[in-house]
Amino acid sequence: GDSVTQMEGPVTLSEEAFLTINCTYTATGYPSLFWYVQYPGEGLQLLLKATKADDKGSNKGFEATYRKETTSFHLEKGSVQVSDSAVYFCALKDNNNDMRFGAGTRLTVKP
Amino acid sequence: DAGVIQSPRHEVTEMGQEVTLRCKPISGHNSLFWYRQTMMRGLELLIYFNNNVPIDDSGMPEDRFSAKMPNASFSTLKIQPSEPRDSAVYFCASSFTGASNQPQHFGDGTRLSIL
Numbered sequence: 001g002d003s004v005t006q007m008e009g010p011v012t013l014s015e016e017a018f019l020t021i022n023c024t025y026t027a028t029g030y031p032s033l034f035w036y037v038q039y040p041g042e043g044l045q046l047l048l049k050a051t052k053a054d055d056k057g058s059n060k061g062f063e064a065t066y067r068k069e070t071t072s073f074h075l076e077k078g079s080v081q082v083s084d085s086a087v088y089f090c091a092l093k094d095n096n097n098d099m100r101f102g103a104g105t106r107l108t109v110k111p
Numbered sequence: 112d113a114g115v116i117q118s119p120r121h122e123v124t125e126m127g128q129e130v131t132l133r134c135k136p137i138s139g140h141n142s143l144f145w146y147r148q149t150m151m152r153g154l155e156l157l158i159y160f161n162n163n164v165p166i167d168d169s170g171m172p173e174d175r176f177s178a179k180m181p182n183a184s185f186s187t188l189k190i191q192p193s194e195p196r197d198s199a200v201y202f203c204a205s206s207f208t209g210a211s212n213q214p215q216h217f218g219d220g221t222r223l224s225i226l
Contacts, residue, residue: 032212043115043202043217044154051212089154097142097208099215103153 002027006090006102013080013109021075021105023064023090031092033057033066033073038087038104047075047088080109113137115218117203123224129191132221135184136205144215145178145188146202154202160186161208193225 007022025031032051036044048057053068062077073090090102116135124130136143144159158168160180168178175194180186190197200222204215 032214034214036214036217043219044204045217046214049212049214091214093212093214097206099144099156099206101154 002031002092002094002098002100004090004092004100004102006088007105008103009087010106010108013107015082015109015111016079017109019075019077019080019084019107021088021090021107023073023075023102025071025073025090025092025100027071027092027094029095031094033064034091034093035062035064035073035075036089036091036101038089040086044089080107082109082111085109115203115205115216117201117218117221119221120219121222121224123226124193125226126194127192128225129189130193130197130223130225132188132201132203132223134186134188134203134218136186136203137216138184140205140207140216141183142206142208143180143186144204144206145186146204147199148202148220149199157188195225198223198225 003026005024034049035047037047038044048059050057050066056065064073064075085108087104087106089104093099118133142161145157148154157170158178163180178188200220202220204217206215207213
């Protein structure tokens with residue numbers, strides 16, 4: 001079945017460092033891809049999405065590009081802040097509207 | 112716009128008691144999902160409804176768990192009797208499944224502690 005594999009954490013970075021969280025997927029058909037962020041004590045919030053190959057989703061300085069050839073949707077940010085500390089989930093939604101989430105990657109940014 | 116609303120935010124009760132978690136999805140959404148999140152198991156889908164009908168309850172851990180959606184604007188997840196291993200954060204999410212590019216929107220969760 002469809003699945004999402006994301007980089008295991010935890011990831012610890014210094015403020016202003018470059019962030020990459022890897023995400024790859026397995027799917028039949030053409031899924032939509034999402035990144036969610038979960039701040040402590042809160043629910044998952046949609047961070048960005050891409051719905052077709054070569055689309056780039058972006059929000060709050062985060063970006064991810066839908067790469068069909070490598071079945072990837074890596075999350076990047078050029079300069080992280082302490083406030084970006086959270087758990088990040090990669091997810092896909094297939095043509096049957098079934099959602100699959102990755103295991104989550106915990107990011108800690110230190111001042 | 113109001114998001115997905117869950118209540119209560121926190122629940123602490125003794126084992127053996129009945130627990131009822133409530134969810135109001137976003138208006139216009141036709142699918143509703145119940146998840147459980149723990150450190151050990153991560154985010155698990157328990158059950159989801161489409162147009163108020165349960166579609167897949169294979170994630171419901173035991174018969175002690177039940178979920179209902181009597182109308183498009185309300186759902187409950189019930190645990191009876193509760194056990195300490197049920198302690199977790201329970202999330203409700205909703206989405207519009209008319210198109211595959213629509214994301215799920217999550218509530219803030221109910222943090223459940225069974226003593």
